[in-house]
Amino acid sequence: MELPEDLRAFDIPNDAGGSIGLSWRVSPSDAPDVDYIVYISISENGPWQEAARLTSTTSYKSDAPGLFGFRKKQGGFHFIVIEPRKVWPDADNEKNKGAICYFKLAMAKGAADIIELDQVVSARAKGNWFDLSKLNNLVIMIVFSTLVLFFISHARRHPGMFLRKISGLDAVDEALGRATEMGKPVLFVHGLTSIGSISTLAAINILSRIATRVAEYDTILKVVNNDPIVLTISQEVVKESYLEAGRPDAYNQDNVVMVASEQFPYVVAVSGIMTRERTAANFFIGFFYAEALLLAETGAATGAIQVAATDSYTQLPFFITTCDYTLMGEELYAASAYLAREPMLLGSLRAQDIGKAIIIVALFFGTVLSSFGINFVTHLFVGF
Amino acid sequence: MPFLRRTVPLAICFVMGIMTAFQYFVPHQLSRDFLELMTRWDKIIAGFAVFIGAYSLFHLHYSRIRFKVAGWGYSIFVFIGAIVTLGFGLYNGGDGFWVDKNEGTMFDWIYIYVQVPAGATIFSILAFFMASAAYRTFRARTVESALLLVAAIIVMLGRVPIGALISEHLPTAADWIMGVPNLAAKRGILLGVSLGAIATSIKIIFGIERQYLGGGD
Numbered sequence: 314m315e316l317p318e319d320l321r322a323f324d325i326p327n328d329a330g331g332s333i334g335l336s337w338r339v340s341p342s343d344a345p346d347v348d349y350i351v352y353i354s355i356s357e358n359g360p361w362q363e364a365a366r367l368t369s370t371t372s373y374k375s376d377a378p379g380l381f382g383f384r385k386k387q388g389g390f391h392f393i394v395i396e397p398r399k400v401w402p403d404a405d406n407e408k409n410k411g412a413i414c415y416f417k418l419a420m421a422k423g424a425a426d427i428i429e430l431d432q433v434v435s436a437r438a439k440g441n442w443f444d445l446s447k448l449n450n451l452v453i454m455i456v457f458s459t460l461v462l463f464f465i466s467h468a469r470r471h472p473g474m475f476l477r478k479i480s481g482l483d484a485v486d487e488a489l490g491r492a493t494e495m496g497k498p499v500l501f502v503h504g505l506t507s508i509g510s511i512s513t514l515a516a517i518n519i520l521s522r523i524a525t526r527v528a529e530y531d532t533i534l535k536v537v538n539n540d541p542i543v544l545t546i547s548q549e550v551v552k553e554s555y556l557e558a559g560r561p562d563a564y565n566q567d568n569v570v571m572v573a574s575e576q577f578p579y580v581v582a583v584s585g586i587m588t589r590e591r592t593a594a595n596f597f598i599g600f601f602y603a604e605a606l607l608l609a610e611t612g613a614a615t616g617a618i619q620v621a622a623t624d625s626y627t628q629l630p631f632f633i634t635t636c637d638y639t640l641m642g643e644e645l646y647a648a649s650a651y652l653a654r655e656p657m658l659l660g661s662l663r664a665q666d667i668g669k670a671i672i673i674v675a676l677f678f679g680t681v682l683s684s685f686g687i688n689f690v691t692h693l694f695v696g697f
Numbered sequence: 698m699p700f701l702r703r704t705v706p707l708a709i710c711f712v713m714g715i716m717t718a719f720q721y722f723v724p725h726q727l728s729r730d731f732l733e734l735m736t737r738w739d740k741i742i743a744g745f746a747v748f749i750g751a752y753s754l755f756h757l758h759y760s761r762i763r764f765k766v767a768g769w770g771y772s773i774f775v776f777i778g779a780i781v782t783l784g785f786g787l788y789n790g791g792d793g794f795w796v797d798k799n800e801g802t803m804f805d806w807i808y809i810y811v812q813v814p815a816g817a818t819i820f821s822i823l824a825f826f827m828a829s830a831a832y833r834t835f836r837a838r839t840v841e842s843a844l845l846l847v848a849a850i851i852v853m854l855g856r857v858p859i860g861a862l863i864s865e866h867l868p869t870a871a872d873w874i875m876g877v878p879n880l881a882a883k884r885g886i887l888l889g890v891s892l893g894a895i896a897t898s899i900k901i902i903f904g905i906e907r908q909y910l911g912g913g914d
Contacts, residue, residue: 329726440725447722454718457892461899509739511894514901514909521908541750542743546909553911570757571750577816589768603823610826624890626883631827634834642886646893649908657905661896668892 314342314420314428317349317391322416322436325394326380327447330440335416336374336392342420343369350427351393352417353400357433361417364395369420379446379697383688397438413437446697461664468660476659481620481638482651485523488594488618488637493530497593498568499523502583502608503538503547504599504623505576511646512624513543516599517550518649519622523596524554528563535586536569539579544571580604584611597621597636598645601628609635622648707904714902755779782807848874 317340325332335351345368353364374381375388397414414436419429468474492499501520506513520536527534536547548569555564572582587595588611595612597605597619605621605628612619613635621632622640632639640648643665650658679690717735720728758772782804787794790802798804837843854860855871900906 327724329724329729440727442723442725444722444724451722454895457895458899461896462903465900465905507743511897515893515897518897518906518908521911541746541748541753544753545746545749546911549911550909567757567760571753572757573754574750575812575816577819580819585768585771603820606826606830607819607823610830613830624886624893626886626890629886631830634830643889643893646890646897649906658900661900661905665889665892665896668896669889672888672892 314347314422314426315340316342316420316428316430317418319390320416320418320430320432320434322414322434324436324439327441327444330411330438331396331398333395333397333414333416333436333438334380334392335395335418335434336390337418339373339389339391340369340420345370346422348421349391349393350419350421351395352419353395353397354415354417355412357415357435362400364397364400364416365393366421367391367393378692378695383692411437411439449693450696457664457668460667461661464664464667465657465660468656468663472656474656474659474663476651476662479640479644479647479651481622481640481644482648484618484620484638485596485652486526488596488620489523489526489530489532491618492593493532495593498533498535498590499527499594499596500583500586500590500592500612500617501534501536501596501598503536503540503543504597504601504625505539505579505604506600507540508542508546510600512600513540515646515649516622517543517546519596519598519645519652520547521550521554522649522652524551525558528555528558528560531560531563534568535590535592537572537579537583537586539571539574539576541571541574544569576602576604580607583608587612587615587617591615592617595619597623597632598648599623600625601632606631606635612636703907703910706910707907711902711904714898718898718902 317337320335320337322333322335324330325334337349347369349367349369350363351365351367352361354361369391372391372393373388374390374392377392381392395414395416397412416434416436417429417432419427421427489499501523503516504510504512508514524534534551536551538544538547548566551569552561552564552566555561572586573579584607586592587608592612592615595609595617597609597612598621601608601623602625605623605625609619609621609632619636620638620640621636622645623629623632624642624645626642629639629641647662647665650662675690675694679694682689683691713735716731720732754775758775760766761769761772785803785807786798788802789796789804790799792799831849834842835846835849837846851867852871852874854863855867855869855874860867860871897906901909
């Protein structure tokens with residue numbers, strides 16, 4: 314067997330510390346029945362302990378583009394990650410506290426034929442302060458954030474910005490007007506996600522706008538949810554909206570309630586409210602799961618006008634089939650700004666449209682270049 | 698007190714929002730410890746918030762019973778269910794609530810033989826609701842609904858054994874519909890959602906969108 318060359322040990326970048334990488338050039342003797350054995354020690358002179366064993370036809374640098382990029386020549390090197398903590402699991406062991414680790418490499422064919430490389434390499438695992446493999450994400454985030462802030466500032470200076478029509482949001486007034494005429498309540502149904510979800514925050518922003526209009530129309534608004542924190546915030550938001558509309562007396566805390574914490578009890582409770590109280594307008598806003606169709610179909614059966622807004626693409630077909638108007642995906646996030654018509658908020662919608670245009674251009678050029686074997690643009694958007 | 702009601706929450710939101718966003722890019726152990734600390738705080742707050750939720754639920758049903766509103770009888774079952782479950786939970790198979798939860802107690806029995814089947818029953822209704830929703834939607838009145846009808850028939854037949862018996866091309870066509878036009882639309886929606894979520898996050902972090910605090914400006 315011909316032993317490999319260029320054995321190197323190095324700290325794995327972009328991690329919290331605790332991992333050391335080893336790389337070596339492929340050997341002409343690499344074969345499916347030949348293994349590499351990596352030995353580890355805390356001292357240059359041993360004692361040595363087996364840290365990893367791999368088949369010699371596997372595990373290349375090219376398998377880890379997040380660390381080494383996409384260059385084809387990376388396929389000429391083997392690469393393995395060793396976590397000393399897993400070799401010495403005792404957490405109090407001094408060996409685990411950032412000590413220098415020493416490594417040896419051997420080739421094995423069967424149990425008896427083992428040849429060791431006459432070279433010892435060492436490295437120390439360190440924590441890193443920036444994950445370079447996520448640099449593309451950071452750049453995209455900064456560019457898009459700058460766009461949003463720029464257009465918000467622009468919209469403040471130039472009010473009257475044109476905004477494309479979103480029929481689902483124009484229907485909000487229609488639904489509230491119908492409920493007022495019928496003298497029946499309006500039902501606002503939150504999705505199942507907690508306050509940590511951005512779609513729930515978007516739903517609360519929409520709830521605030523709807524609550525203000527409901528208070529102005531002197532109609533009853535019922536808000537249901539399944540999370541105590543969302544409940545508390547919804548109560549506060551509705552209360553403040555009634556106050557803003559000059560109708561604090563119309564606010565009733567029992568109309569903003571947590572009806573159940575589990576998915577299907579929630580469905581039963583909300584369906585019960587819809588069928589018993591014959592709500593005139595139902596709003597399903599937020600992130601929904603399997604309960605989407607159960608709720609919306611029950612609402613459709615009661616004859617209520619229904620508006621849904623969700624970023625849960627798996628539930629969109631159900632809302633589209635059962636609701637009068639459905640806000641799809643990003644429209645959920647645009648709704649608050651659209652309903653408010655505040656220039657500062659509208660600016661962000663323009664930034665979203667510009668962002669989409671940039672993505673479409675990147676997709677177009679990425680697809681064309683990839684078709685000719687040039688993957689530069691594609692690699693720019695790879696996430697690790 | 699606009700300072701306590703507005704300025705302090707907005708400042709907390711700004712600082713924590715920025716720190717959490719950049720935490721994603723910092724792999725260092727300190728960064729991970731920060732995220733773990735925040736997650737622990739979240740759990741603690743959620744734990745206390747359960748009492749608010751329980752109060753809201755019981756107050757609502759107490760009011761329903763007290764004022765005899767339509768369907769008030771069902772509210773009694775909320776209290777019966779809560780008292781029985783809480784009672785068996787605290788009883789803990791005879792060992793009391795001051796020791797770790799025992800397995801196989803009546804508390805578990807209520808969950809396995811009452812709550813799970815009841816949930817499964819509601820879930821099973823979904824099949825019938827799907828059929829009724831599909832019937833309404835698939836009436837070919839317009840070009841779009843006719844297209845939807847044709848695509849639905851191909852996908853439904855392509856996903857069941859009888860589809861392959863009718864034509865060997867049906868499963869391939871179903872896979873193409875799901876893998877090309879359907880996936881393209883799904884990814885388009887996801888891209889829009891991601892941009893919308895980032896824009897909303899920025900507005901919340903910088904205090905431009907503050908409706909979640911209640912009221913306007």
